[in-house]
Amino acid sequence: MSSKKPTGKATRQAFGEAITRLGEKYPHIVVLDADLSKSTKSEIFAKKFPERFFEMGIAEANMIGTAAGLSFTGKLPFACSFGCFLTGRYDTIRLSVGYAQANVRLVGTHAGIGIGDDGYSQMGLEDISLMRSIPTMGVFQPMDARETELILEYLVKDWKGPAYLRLTRQNLPDLFPPGKDFCPCKLMQIHSHTGEISAVCIATGATVSEAVQAAQILSGRGIGISVWNAHSLKPFDDQSLLEIASHTKLLISIEDHSVIGGLGTCVAEALAKNARDFKPVRLVKLGVQDVFAESGSATELYEKFGISAASIARRIQHELGGMA
Protein backbone atom coordinates (compact mmCIF):
# COMPACT_ATOMS: atom_id res chain seq x y z
CA MET A 1 0.00 0.00 0.00
CA SER A 2 1.30 3.38 -0.95
CA SER A 3 2.44 5.78 1.72
CA LYS A 4 0.33 8.40 -0.06
CA LYS A 5 -3.07 8.72 1.57
CA PRO A 6 -5.71 7.63 -0.95
CA THR A 7 -8.07 10.43 -1.90
CA GLY A 8 -10.99 8.17 -2.79
CA LYS A 9 -13.53 6.21 -0.80
CA ALA A 10 -13.64 2.65 0.35
CA THR A 11 -15.68 0.62 -2.13
CA ARG A 12 -17.98 -0.44 0.75
CA GLN A 13 -18.82 3.24 1.28
CA ALA A 14 -19.44 3.73 -2.43
CA PHE A 15 -21.72 0.67 -2.32
CA GLY A 16 -23.76 1.99 0.62
CA GLU A 17 -24.31 5.32 -1.11
CA ALA A 18 -25.00 3.87 -4.56
CA ILE A 19 -27.45 1.19 -3.41
CA THR A 20 -29.39 3.90 -1.59
CA ARG A 21 -29.58 6.01 -4.76
CA LEU A 22 -30.64 2.98 -6.78
CA GLY A 23 -33.18 2.15 -4.09
CA GLU A 24 -35.12 5.29 -5.00
CA LYS A 25 -35.51 4.26 -8.60
CA TYR A 26 -35.92 0.51 -8.06
CA PRO A 27 -38.51 -0.26 -5.39
CA HIS A 28 -37.86 -4.01 -5.68
CA ILE A 29 -34.40 -3.61 -4.13
CA VAL A 30 -34.27 -4.88 -0.53
CA VAL A 31 -31.19 -5.14 1.68
CA LEU A 32 -30.34 -7.66 4.41
CA ASP A 33 -27.47 -7.54 6.86
CA ALA A 34 -26.19 -9.73 9.68
CA ASP A 35 -25.28 -7.20 12.37
CA LEU A 36 -22.58 -5.55 10.29
CA SER A 37 -24.55 -2.79 8.61
CA LYS A 38 -22.26 -0.13 10.06
CA SER A 39 -19.28 -1.92 8.54
CA THR A 40 -20.78 -2.97 5.21
CA LYS A 41 -22.39 0.49 4.92
CA SER A 42 -25.78 -1.02 4.24
CA GLU A 43 -26.89 1.22 7.13
CA ILE A 44 -27.09 4.09 4.67
CA PHE A 45 -29.87 2.21 2.84
CA ALA A 46 -31.42 1.14 6.15
CA LYS A 47 -31.82 4.74 7.25
CA LYS A 48 -33.45 5.80 4.01
CA PHE A 49 -35.63 2.72 3.48
CA PRO A 50 -36.23 1.09 6.88
CA GLU A 51 -39.18 -0.92 5.54
CA ARG A 52 -36.97 -2.48 2.86
CA PHE A 53 -34.05 -3.30 5.16
CA PHE A 54 -33.94 -6.51 7.19
CA GLU A 55 -31.60 -6.83 10.14
CA MET A 56 -31.08 -10.59 10.43
CA GLY A 57 -28.73 -10.65 13.41
CA ILE A 58 -25.59 -12.76 13.52
CA ALA A 59 -27.09 -15.60 11.51
CA GLU A 60 -25.67 -15.46 8.00
CA ALA A 61 -27.05 -18.78 6.71
CA ASN A 62 -30.58 -17.68 7.58
CA MET A 63 -29.93 -14.31 5.95
CA ILE A 64 -28.76 -15.91 2.71
CA GLY A 65 -31.68 -18.36 2.55
CA THR A 66 -34.13 -15.58 3.36
CA ALA A 67 -32.65 -13.48 0.56
CA ALA A 68 -33.29 -16.38 -1.83
CA GLY A 69 -36.92 -16.57 -0.69
CA LEU A 70 -37.36 -12.80 -1.12
CA SER A 71 -36.01 -13.06 -4.66
CA PHE A 72 -38.66 -15.67 -5.48
CA THR A 73 -41.32 -13.04 -4.73
CA GLY A 74 -39.84 -10.58 -7.22
CA LYS A 75 -37.59 -8.61 -4.89
CA LEU A 76 -33.93 -7.95 -5.66
CA PRO A 77 -32.18 -8.73 -2.36
CA PHE A 78 -28.68 -7.58 -1.47
CA ALA A 79 -27.38 -9.74 1.40
CA CYS A 80 -24.39 -8.09 3.08
CA SER A 81 -21.68 -9.21 5.47
CA PHE A 82 -17.92 -9.64 5.50
CA GLY A 83 -16.91 -11.81 2.55
CA CYS A 84 -15.44 -14.50 4.79
CA PHE A 85 -18.66 -14.81 6.80
CA LEU A 86 -20.75 -15.17 3.64
CA THR A 87 -18.55 -17.94 2.27
CA GLY A 88 -18.64 -19.50 5.73
CA ARG A 89 -22.25 -20.40 4.85
CA TYR A 90 -21.20 -21.85 1.53
CA ASP A 91 -23.69 -24.72 1.46
CA THR A 92 -26.59 -22.26 1.70
CA ILE A 93 -25.09 -20.14 -1.08
CA ARG A 94 -24.49 -23.24 -3.17
CA LEU A 95 -27.99 -24.71 -2.89
CA SER A 96 -30.53 -22.06 -1.86
CA VAL A 97 -28.99 -19.34 -4.05
CA GLY A 98 -26.83 -20.98 -6.72
CA TYR A 99 -28.64 -24.18 -7.63
CA ALA A 100 -32.00 -22.45 -7.18
CA GLN A 101 -30.86 -19.65 -9.56
CA ALA A 102 -32.02 -17.08 -7.04
CA ASN A 103 -31.67 -13.50 -8.24
CA VAL A 104 -29.64 -12.59 -5.15
CA ARG A 105 -26.70 -10.21 -4.82
CA LEU A 106 -24.24 -11.27 -2.14
CA VAL A 107 -22.14 -8.34 -1.00
CA GLY A 108 -18.93 -9.31 0.80
CA THR A 109 -16.94 -6.46 2.29
CA HIS A 110 -13.60 -6.50 4.12
CA ALA A 111 -11.81 -8.13 1.23
CA GLY A 112 -8.32 -9.41 1.82
CA ILE A 113 -5.39 -8.43 3.98
CA GLY A 114 -6.23 -4.77 3.28
CA ILE A 115 -8.48 -4.80 6.36
CA GLY A 116 -5.33 -4.84 8.49
CA ASP A 117 -5.40 -5.16 12.26
CA ASP A 118 -8.37 -7.49 12.72
CA GLY A 119 -6.36 -10.35 11.31
CA TYR A 120 -7.04 -13.50 9.32
CA SER A 121 -10.40 -14.44 10.86
CA GLN A 122 -12.08 -11.36 9.37
CA MET A 123 -10.30 -11.35 5.98
CA GLY A 124 -12.07 -12.53 2.86
CA LEU A 125 -9.20 -14.39 1.23
CA GLU A 126 -10.83 -17.40 -0.41
CA ASP A 127 -14.14 -15.81 -1.37
CA ILE A 128 -13.42 -15.30 -5.07
CA SER A 129 -12.27 -18.89 -5.34
CA LEU A 130 -15.32 -20.33 -3.60
CA MET A 131 -17.85 -18.13 -5.37
CA ARG A 132 -16.34 -18.76 -8.80
CA SER A 133 -16.81 -22.49 -8.45
CA ILE A 134 -20.60 -22.18 -8.14
CA PRO A 135 -22.11 -22.51 -11.64
CA THR A 136 -23.48 -19.21 -13.08
CA MET A 137 -22.38 -17.15 -10.04
CA GLY A 138 -21.01 -13.81 -11.24
CA VAL A 139 -18.02 -12.50 -9.29
CA PHE A 140 -17.23 -8.79 -9.41
CA GLN A 141 -14.67 -6.58 -7.71
CA PRO A 142 -14.40 -2.82 -8.33
CA MET A 143 -11.08 -0.96 -8.12
CA ASP A 144 -12.57 2.32 -6.89
CA ALA A 145 -15.74 4.16 -5.91
CA ARG A 146 -16.84 5.04 -9.45
CA GLU A 147 -16.43 1.50 -10.68
CA THR A 148 -18.44 0.28 -7.68
CA GLU A 149 -21.36 2.45 -8.82
CA LEU A 150 -21.07 1.21 -12.39
CA ILE A 151 -20.93 -2.45 -11.42
CA LEU A 152 -23.81 -2.02 -9.02
CA GLU A 153 -25.95 -0.40 -11.70
CA TYR A 154 -25.11 -3.30 -14.01
CA LEU A 155 -26.04 -5.81 -11.30
CA VAL A 156 -29.39 -4.10 -10.77
CA LYS A 157 -30.36 -3.46 -14.39
CA ASP A 158 -28.79 -6.23 -16.44
CA TRP A 159 -27.49 -9.18 -14.43
CA LYS A 160 -29.82 -12.17 -13.99
CA GLY A 161 -29.21 -14.86 -11.40
CA PRO A 162 -26.78 -14.96 -8.49
CA ALA A 163 -23.81 -12.62 -8.18
CA TYR A 164 -21.12 -11.78 -5.65
CA LEU A 165 -19.72 -8.28 -5.16
CA ARG A 166 -16.40 -8.00 -3.33
CA LEU A 167 -15.62 -4.72 -1.58
CA THR A 168 -12.85 -3.17 0.49
CA ARG A 169 -12.76 -1.84 4.00
CA GLN A 170 -9.97 0.61 3.16
CA ASN A 171 -10.14 3.74 1.06
CA LEU A 172 -8.90 3.45 -2.50
CA PRO A 173 -7.71 6.20 -4.85
CA ASP A 174 -9.99 7.21 -7.72
CA LEU A 175 -8.78 5.50 -10.88
CA PHE A 176 -11.72 5.15 -13.24
CA PRO A 177 -11.12 7.65 -16.06
CA PRO A 178 -13.89 10.29 -15.99
CA GLY A 179 -16.20 10.04 -18.96
CA LYS A 180 -14.91 6.62 -20.02
CA ASP A 181 -17.51 4.02 -20.99
CA PHE A 182 -17.97 1.08 -18.67
CA CYS A 183 -17.73 -2.23 -20.50
CA PRO A 184 -19.19 -4.88 -18.20
CA CYS A 185 -17.16 -8.06 -17.77
CA LYS A 186 -14.28 -6.76 -19.93
CA LEU A 187 -10.69 -6.10 -18.94
CA MET A 188 -9.79 -2.42 -19.05
CA GLN A 189 -6.39 -0.89 -19.55
CA ILE A 190 -5.79 1.52 -16.70
CA HIS A 191 -2.15 2.44 -17.28
CA SER A 192 -0.08 2.43 -20.44
CA HIS A 193 3.44 3.28 -21.46
CA THR A 194 4.48 4.95 -24.68
CA GLY A 195 7.69 3.02 -25.26
CA GLU A 196 8.47 -0.69 -25.20
CA ILE A 197 6.35 -2.74 -22.78
CA SER A 198 8.43 -5.18 -20.71
CA ALA A 199 5.64 -6.71 -18.67
CA VAL A 200 1.87 -6.54 -18.27
CA CYS A 201 0.10 -6.42 -14.90
CA ILE A 202 -3.46 -7.67 -14.47
CA ALA A 203 -4.87 -6.54 -11.15
CA THR A 204 -8.23 -6.45 -9.41
CA GLY A 205 -9.78 -4.43 -6.60
CA ALA A 206 -7.42 -2.73 -4.17
CA THR A 207 -4.30 -3.96 -5.96
CA VAL A 208 -5.04 -2.03 -9.17
CA SER A 209 -3.76 1.21 -7.65
CA GLU A 210 -0.71 -0.62 -6.27
CA ALA A 211 0.04 -1.94 -9.76
CA VAL A 212 -0.37 1.51 -11.30
CA GLN A 213 2.06 2.99 -8.76
CA ALA A 214 4.49 0.12 -9.38
CA ALA A 215 4.33 0.91 -13.10
CA GLN A 216 5.08 4.57 -12.34
CA ILE A 217 8.07 3.58 -10.18
CA LEU A 218 9.41 1.33 -12.96
CA SER A 219 8.77 3.96 -15.61
CA GLY A 220 11.17 6.20 -13.70
CA ARG A 221 13.75 3.42 -14.07
CA GLY A 222 13.14 3.14 -17.80
CA ILE A 223 11.00 0.00 -17.62
CA GLY A 224 7.68 0.09 -19.45
CA ILE A 225 4.72 -1.63 -17.81
CA SER A 226 1.07 -1.65 -18.75
CA VAL A 227 -1.67 -2.31 -16.19
CA TRP A 228 -5.09 -3.84 -16.77
CA ASN A 229 -8.01 -3.90 -14.39
CA ALA A 230 -10.17 -7.01 -14.02
CA HIS A 231 -13.45 -6.02 -12.35
CA SER A 232 -15.10 -9.28 -13.39
CA LEU A 233 -13.55 -12.51 -12.14
CA LYS A 234 -16.49 -14.41 -13.53
CA PRO A 235 -17.26 -14.18 -16.34
CA PHE A 236 -13.57 -13.65 -17.02
CA ASP A 237 -12.58 -11.86 -20.21
CA ASP A 238 -10.44 -14.64 -21.72
CA GLN A 239 -10.48 -13.01 -25.14
CA SER A 240 -8.88 -9.73 -24.07
CA LEU A 241 -6.45 -11.57 -21.81
CA LEU A 242 -5.20 -13.66 -24.74
CA GLU A 243 -4.80 -10.57 -26.88
CA ILE A 244 -2.82 -8.89 -24.08
CA ALA A 245 -0.72 -12.00 -23.47
CA SER A 246 0.22 -12.27 -27.13
CA HIS A 247 2.17 -9.02 -26.87
CA THR A 248 4.28 -9.77 -23.81
CA LYS A 249 6.62 -12.36 -22.35
CA LEU A 250 5.76 -11.60 -18.75
CA LEU A 251 2.32 -11.40 -17.16
CA ILE A 252 1.89 -10.48 -13.50
CA SER A 253 -1.44 -11.12 -11.79
CA ILE A 254 -1.94 -9.11 -8.60
CA GLU A 255 -4.72 -9.64 -6.08
CA ASP A 256 -5.47 -9.20 -2.40
CA HIS A 257 -6.74 -12.80 -2.22
CA SER A 258 -5.32 -16.29 -2.21
CA VAL A 259 -3.47 -17.10 -5.42
CA ILE A 260 -5.51 -20.32 -5.49
CA GLY A 261 -8.76 -19.82 -7.32
CA GLY A 262 -8.62 -16.05 -7.68
CA LEU A 263 -7.49 -13.69 -10.43
CA GLY A 264 -4.18 -15.51 -10.97
CA THR A 265 -6.09 -18.71 -11.53
CA CYS A 266 -8.48 -16.99 -13.97
CA VAL A 267 -5.46 -15.84 -15.97
CA ALA A 268 -3.74 -19.22 -15.79
CA GLU A 269 -6.89 -21.02 -16.91
CA ALA A 270 -7.38 -18.68 -19.85
CA LEU A 271 -3.77 -19.18 -20.94
CA ALA A 272 -3.81 -22.95 -20.48
CA LYS A 273 -7.06 -23.39 -22.40
CA ASN A 274 -5.53 -21.62 -25.39
CA ALA A 275 -1.89 -22.60 -24.98
CA ARG A 276 -1.39 -23.95 -28.48
CA ASP A 277 -2.53 -20.74 -30.13
CA PHE A 278 0.33 -18.48 -29.13
CA LYS A 279 3.89 -18.34 -27.91
CA PRO A 280 4.55 -19.17 -24.26
CA VAL A 281 4.21 -16.41 -21.71
CA ARG A 282 5.47 -16.44 -18.16
CA LEU A 283 2.85 -15.84 -15.46
CA VAL A 284 3.78 -14.61 -11.97
CA LYS A 285 0.90 -14.79 -9.51
CA LEU A 286 1.13 -12.19 -6.75
CA GLY A 287 -1.24 -12.43 -3.82
CA VAL A 288 -1.49 -14.46 -0.65
CA GLN A 289 0.57 -17.57 -1.37
CA ASP A 290 -1.29 -20.49 0.25
CA VAL A 291 -0.53 -19.24 3.75
CA PHE A 292 -2.66 -17.77 6.54
CA ALA A 293 -2.46 -14.01 6.80
CA GLU A 294 -2.12 -12.10 10.08
CA SER A 295 -2.74 -8.84 11.95
CA GLY A 296 -0.79 -5.69 11.12
CA SER A 297 -1.37 -2.41 9.39
CA ALA A 298 -2.60 -2.67 5.82
CA THR A 299 0.61 -0.99 4.65
CA GLU A 300 2.78 -3.50 6.49
CA LEU A 301 0.74 -6.44 5.28
CA TYR A 302 0.80 -5.35 1.61
CA GLU A 303 4.58 -5.08 1.92
CA LYS A 304 5.00 -8.42 3.70
CA PHE A 305 2.75 -10.31 1.29
CA GLY A 306 4.34 -8.71 -1.77
CA ILE A 307 1.42 -6.72 -3.18
CA SER A 308 2.48 -3.17 -2.27
CA ALA A 309 3.57 -0.90 -5.13
CA ALA A 310 7.20 -1.08 -4.01
CA SER A 311 7.26 -4.84 -3.67
CA ILE A 312 5.46 -5.34 -6.99
CA ALA A 313 8.04 -3.10 -8.68
CA ARG A 314 10.91 -5.02 -7.06
CA ARG A 315 9.43 -8.35 -8.10
CA ILE A 316 8.91 -7.28 -11.71
CA GLN A 317 12.46 -6.00 -11.95
CA HIS A 318 13.72 -9.26 -10.49
CA GLU A 319 11.69 -11.32 -12.95
CA LEU A 320 12.85 -9.24 -15.90
CA GLY A 321 16.47 -9.61 -14.77
CA GLY A 322 16.06 -13.36 -14.69
CA MET A 323 14.60 -13.40 -18.17
CA ALA A 324 17.31 -11.24 -19.78
Add this chain to the structure above:
Amino acid sequence: MSDEKLKTIAKELRILIIEMLSEASSGHPGGSLSTVDIMTVLWFHEMRRPNGDRFILSKGHAAPALYAALAKCGLINIEEIKTLRKLNSRLQGHPDRVRLPIVEASTGSLGQGLSVAQGIAMGTKMSGEKSRIYCVIGDGESQEGQIWETAMSAPKFKLSNLCVILDYNKGQIDGHVADVMPIEPVIEKWRAFGWHTIEIDGHDIRQIREAFGEARELQEKCSIKPVFILANTVKGKGVPFMENKIEWHGVAPTPEQAREAIAAIKGT
Protein backbone atom coordinates in the same frame (compact mmCIF):
# COMPACT_ATOMS: atom_id res chain seq x y z
CA MET B 1 -63.46 -31.95 0.48
CA SER B 2 -64.66 -34.57 2.97
CA ASP B 3 -62.25 -36.32 5.29
CA GLU B 4 -63.22 -39.66 3.71
CA LYS B 5 -62.28 -38.36 0.26
CA LEU B 6 -59.00 -37.00 1.64
CA LYS B 7 -58.22 -40.41 3.17
CA THR B 8 -58.76 -42.01 -0.22
CA ILE B 9 -56.38 -39.49 -1.83
CA ALA B 10 -53.79 -40.18 0.88
CA LYS B 11 -53.89 -43.87 -0.05
CA GLU B 12 -53.45 -43.00 -3.71
CA LEU B 13 -50.44 -40.82 -2.90
CA ARG B 14 -48.87 -43.64 -0.86
CA ILE B 15 -49.29 -45.99 -3.81
CA LEU B 16 -47.73 -43.44 -6.18
CA ILE B 17 -44.76 -43.06 -3.80
CA ILE B 18 -44.16 -46.81 -3.69
CA GLU B 19 -44.50 -47.05 -7.46
CA MET B 20 -42.06 -44.25 -8.18
CA LEU B 21 -39.49 -45.42 -5.63
CA SER B 22 -39.64 -48.97 -6.93
CA GLU B 23 -39.25 -47.73 -10.51
CA ALA B 24 -36.32 -45.50 -9.47
CA SER B 25 -34.73 -48.28 -7.36
CA SER B 26 -33.62 -45.61 -4.89
CA GLY B 27 -35.03 -42.90 -2.67
CA HIS B 28 -36.56 -42.39 0.76
CA PRO B 29 -39.81 -44.23 1.53
CA GLY B 30 -39.90 -43.81 5.34
CA GLY B 31 -39.91 -40.02 5.52
CA SER B 32 -42.01 -39.68 2.35
CA LEU B 33 -44.81 -41.90 3.69
CA SER B 34 -44.84 -40.12 7.06
CA THR B 35 -45.66 -36.77 5.38
CA VAL B 36 -48.47 -38.07 3.15
CA ASP B 37 -51.48 -37.13 5.27
CA ILE B 38 -50.08 -33.64 5.88
CA MET B 39 -49.42 -33.25 2.13
CA THR B 40 -52.90 -34.50 1.31
CA VAL B 41 -54.65 -31.98 3.50
CA LEU B 42 -52.39 -29.17 2.27
CA TRP B 43 -52.67 -29.86 -1.46
CA PHE B 44 -56.29 -31.06 -1.61
CA HIS B 45 -57.97 -29.00 1.08
CA GLU B 46 -56.01 -26.21 2.71
CA MET B 47 -53.87 -24.42 0.16
CA ARG B 48 -55.54 -21.81 -2.03
CA ARG B 49 -53.73 -22.14 -5.25
CA PRO B 50 -53.19 -20.42 -7.59
CA ASN B 51 -54.11 -17.57 -5.24
CA GLY B 52 -50.60 -17.42 -3.90
CA ASP B 53 -50.43 -20.00 -1.12
CA ARG B 54 -47.05 -21.69 -1.38
CA PHE B 55 -45.45 -24.88 -0.20
CA ILE B 56 -41.78 -25.51 0.60
CA LEU B 57 -40.48 -28.98 1.33
CA SER B 58 -37.49 -28.28 3.53
CA LYS B 59 -36.92 -32.00 4.16
CA GLY B 60 -36.13 -32.43 0.48
CA HIS B 61 -35.64 -36.19 0.65
CA ALA B 62 -39.43 -36.53 0.94
CA ALA B 63 -39.62 -35.32 -2.67
CA PRO B 64 -41.59 -38.44 -3.78
CA ALA B 65 -44.48 -37.36 -1.54
CA LEU B 66 -44.44 -33.89 -3.15
CA TYR B 67 -44.24 -35.32 -6.67
CA ALA B 68 -47.14 -37.68 -5.87
CA ALA B 69 -49.25 -34.72 -4.72
CA LEU B 70 -48.30 -32.70 -7.82
CA ALA B 71 -49.19 -35.63 -10.06
CA LYS B 72 -52.53 -36.21 -8.32
CA CYS B 73 -53.30 -32.47 -8.62
CA GLY B 74 -52.55 -32.66 -12.35
CA LEU B 75 -49.64 -30.22 -12.04
CA ILE B 76 -47.31 -32.83 -13.50
CA ASN B 77 -48.23 -35.73 -15.75
CA ILE B 78 -48.90 -38.94 -13.87
CA GLU B 79 -46.61 -40.79 -16.30
CA GLU B 80 -43.76 -38.45 -15.41
CA ILE B 81 -43.40 -39.93 -11.94
CA LYS B 82 -41.66 -42.90 -13.58
CA THR B 83 -38.75 -40.58 -14.45
CA LEU B 84 -37.89 -39.93 -10.79
CA ARG B 85 -34.11 -39.83 -10.28
CA LYS B 86 -33.45 -40.67 -13.93
CA LEU B 87 -31.24 -38.80 -16.37
CA ASN B 88 -32.81 -35.61 -17.81
CA SER B 89 -35.81 -35.84 -15.48
CA ARG B 90 -37.48 -32.82 -13.92
CA LEU B 91 -38.04 -35.02 -10.89
CA GLN B 92 -34.61 -34.81 -9.32
CA GLY B 93 -33.80 -36.89 -6.25
CA HIS B 94 -34.43 -33.74 -4.24
CA PRO B 95 -36.67 -30.83 -5.34
CA ASP B 96 -35.17 -28.53 -7.98
CA ARG B 97 -37.02 -25.28 -8.70
CA VAL B 98 -35.13 -24.63 -11.91
CA ARG B 99 -36.07 -27.89 -13.62
CA LEU B 100 -39.51 -27.97 -11.99
CA PRO B 101 -40.60 -24.39 -11.32
CA ILE B 102 -43.73 -25.43 -9.42
CA VAL B 103 -41.34 -26.38 -6.64
CA GLU B 104 -40.73 -23.20 -4.65
CA ALA B 105 -37.27 -23.94 -3.26
CA SER B 106 -34.40 -26.22 -4.18
CA THR B 107 -33.81 -28.27 -1.08
CA GLY B 108 -31.97 -31.39 0.00
CA SER B 109 -29.29 -29.89 2.19
CA LEU B 110 -31.23 -29.85 5.44
CA GLY B 111 -32.06 -26.70 7.36
CA GLN B 112 -32.21 -24.39 4.34
CA GLY B 113 -35.79 -24.61 3.05
CA LEU B 114 -37.23 -22.95 6.13
CA SER B 115 -35.09 -19.83 5.61
CA VAL B 116 -36.27 -19.68 2.01
CA ALA B 117 -39.87 -20.09 3.17
CA GLN B 118 -39.33 -17.21 5.57
CA GLY B 119 -38.00 -15.03 2.72
CA ILE B 120 -41.08 -15.86 0.63
CA ALA B 121 -43.31 -15.05 3.60
CA MET B 122 -41.55 -11.70 4.05
CA GLY B 123 -41.76 -10.88 0.35
CA THR B 124 -45.44 -11.72 -0.02
CA LYS B 125 -46.24 -9.83 3.17
CA MET B 126 -44.37 -6.76 1.86
CA SER B 127 -46.38 -6.93 -1.34
CA GLY B 128 -49.61 -6.99 0.65
CA GLU B 129 -50.57 -10.51 -0.46
CA LYS B 130 -52.84 -12.45 1.85
CA SER B 131 -51.22 -15.73 0.86
CA ARG B 132 -50.00 -18.36 3.27
CA ILE B 133 -46.63 -20.11 3.22
CA TYR B 134 -46.36 -23.73 4.37
CA CYS B 135 -43.07 -25.43 5.12
CA VAL B 136 -42.56 -29.07 6.11
CA ILE B 137 -39.40 -29.75 8.10
CA GLY B 138 -38.04 -33.00 9.50
CA ASP B 139 -37.12 -34.00 13.02
CA GLY B 140 -33.58 -35.00 12.12
CA GLU B 141 -33.44 -31.75 10.17
CA SER B 142 -34.21 -29.93 13.41
CA GLN B 143 -30.65 -30.72 14.51
CA GLU B 144 -29.43 -28.16 11.97
CA GLY B 145 -28.51 -24.79 13.46
CA GLN B 146 -30.08 -22.92 10.57
CA ILE B 147 -33.54 -24.19 11.63
CA TRP B 148 -33.12 -22.38 14.93
CA GLU B 149 -31.85 -19.24 13.24
CA THR B 150 -35.19 -19.08 11.43
CA ALA B 151 -37.09 -20.13 14.54
CA MET B 152 -35.60 -17.00 16.11
CA SER B 153 -36.14 -14.62 13.20
CA ALA B 154 -39.67 -15.39 11.93
CA PRO B 155 -41.37 -14.12 15.12
CA LYS B 156 -39.27 -10.92 14.89
CA PHE B 157 -40.74 -10.27 11.45
CA LYS B 158 -44.26 -11.13 12.68
CA LEU B 159 -44.79 -13.72 9.97
CA SER B 160 -48.23 -15.02 10.85
CA ASN B 161 -48.49 -16.06 7.18
CA LEU B 162 -45.81 -18.70 7.80
CA CYS B 163 -46.81 -22.16 8.99
CA VAL B 164 -44.15 -24.76 9.79
CA ILE B 165 -45.09 -28.41 10.07
CA LEU B 166 -42.66 -30.74 11.82
CA ASP B 167 -42.98 -34.25 10.45
CA TYR B 168 -42.05 -35.86 13.75
CA ASN B 169 -41.51 -39.48 12.72
CA LYS B 170 -38.77 -39.99 15.34
CA GLY B 171 -36.29 -41.61 12.98
CA GLN B 172 -33.26 -40.57 10.94
CA ILE B 173 -30.56 -42.41 8.96
CA ASP B 174 -28.34 -43.35 11.88
CA GLY B 175 -31.16 -44.35 14.22
CA HIS B 176 -33.77 -42.89 16.52
CA VAL B 177 -33.73 -39.10 16.78
CA ALA B 178 -33.73 -39.44 20.56
CA ASP B 179 -30.46 -41.41 20.37
CA VAL B 180 -28.73 -39.66 17.49
CA MET B 181 -29.27 -36.16 18.90
CA PRO B 182 -32.34 -35.46 21.01
CA ILE B 183 -34.47 -32.49 19.96
CA GLU B 184 -36.86 -32.60 22.94
CA PRO B 185 -38.54 -30.70 24.42
CA VAL B 186 -39.25 -29.58 20.86
CA ILE B 187 -42.67 -27.92 21.12
CA GLU B 188 -41.54 -25.98 24.18
CA LYS B 189 -38.52 -24.76 22.23
CA TRP B 190 -40.66 -23.37 19.40
CA ARG B 191 -43.08 -21.81 21.88
CA ALA B 192 -40.18 -20.21 23.73
CA PHE B 193 -38.94 -18.77 20.42
CA GLY B 194 -42.28 -17.00 20.03
CA TRP B 195 -44.34 -19.30 17.82
CA HIS B 196 -47.98 -20.27 18.19
CA THR B 197 -47.71 -24.04 18.63
CA ILE B 198 -50.19 -26.82 17.92
CA GLU B 199 -49.61 -30.55 18.49
CA ILE B 200 -51.52 -33.11 16.45
CA ASP B 201 -51.57 -36.70 15.24
CA GLY B 202 -50.03 -36.22 11.81
CA HIS B 203 -52.07 -39.09 10.37
CA ASP B 204 -55.47 -37.91 11.60
CA ILE B 205 -56.99 -36.02 8.67
CA ARG B 206 -59.45 -34.13 10.86
CA GLN B 207 -56.75 -32.99 13.31
CA ILE B 208 -54.48 -31.87 10.46
CA ARG B 209 -57.34 -29.98 8.80
CA GLU B 210 -58.30 -28.27 12.05
CA ALA B 211 -54.71 -27.28 12.83
CA PHE B 212 -54.37 -25.58 9.43
CA GLY B 213 -57.73 -23.94 9.98
CA GLU B 214 -56.57 -22.57 13.32
CA ALA B 215 -53.37 -21.24 11.75
CA ARG B 216 -55.27 -19.51 8.93
CA GLU B 217 -57.74 -18.02 11.35
CA LEU B 218 -54.91 -16.60 13.47
CA GLN B 219 -53.50 -14.79 10.43
CA GLU B 220 -56.96 -13.48 9.56
CA LYS B 221 -57.35 -12.23 13.13
CA CYS B 222 -54.09 -10.29 12.69
CA SER B 223 -52.03 -12.47 15.01
CA ILE B 224 -48.35 -11.60 14.80
CA LYS B 225 -47.11 -15.10 15.55
CA PRO B 226 -45.94 -17.63 13.00
CA VAL B 227 -47.43 -21.08 13.57
CA PHE B 228 -45.57 -24.29 14.40
CA ILE B 229 -47.48 -27.55 14.05
CA LEU B 230 -45.89 -30.56 15.67
CA ALA B 231 -47.27 -33.51 13.72
CA ASN B 232 -46.60 -36.83 15.42
CA THR B 233 -46.09 -39.29 12.61
CA VAL B 234 -44.94 -42.82 11.90
CA LYS B 235 -42.00 -43.37 9.61
CA GLY B 236 -43.15 -45.57 6.69
CA LYS B 237 -46.83 -45.00 7.62
CA GLY B 238 -49.29 -47.15 5.67
CA VAL B 239 -46.91 -49.95 4.77
CA PRO B 240 -46.80 -52.31 7.77
CA PHE B 241 -43.38 -53.80 7.04
CA MET B 242 -41.87 -50.32 6.74
CA GLU B 243 -43.52 -48.68 9.73
CA ASN B 244 -41.08 -47.46 12.38
CA LYS B 245 -38.25 -49.29 10.67
CA ILE B 246 -35.17 -47.06 10.41
CA GLU B 247 -33.78 -49.29 7.67
CA TRP B 248 -36.54 -48.02 5.35
CA HIS B 249 -35.26 -44.44 5.63
CA GLY B 250 -33.38 -44.51 2.36
CA VAL B 251 -33.92 -47.85 0.64
CA ALA B 252 -36.36 -48.38 -2.23
CA PRO B 253 -38.65 -51.43 -2.32
CA THR B 254 -37.97 -54.19 -4.84
CA PRO B 255 -40.81 -54.83 -7.33
CA GLU B 256 -42.01 -57.70 -5.14
CA GLN B 257 -41.91 -55.60 -1.98
CA ALA B 258 -43.69 -52.82 -3.87
CA ARG B 259 -46.54 -55.19 -4.81
CA GLU B 260 -46.83 -56.26 -1.18
CA ALA B 261 -46.76 -52.63 0.00
CA ILE B 262 -49.45 -51.54 -2.47
CA ALA B 263 -51.68 -54.48 -1.50
CA ALA B 264 -51.29 -53.46 2.16
CA ILE B 265 -52.12 -49.80 1.43
CA LYS B 266 -55.21 -50.83 -0.56
CA GLY B 267 -56.27 -53.19 2.22
CA THR B 268 -56.20 -50.60 5.01
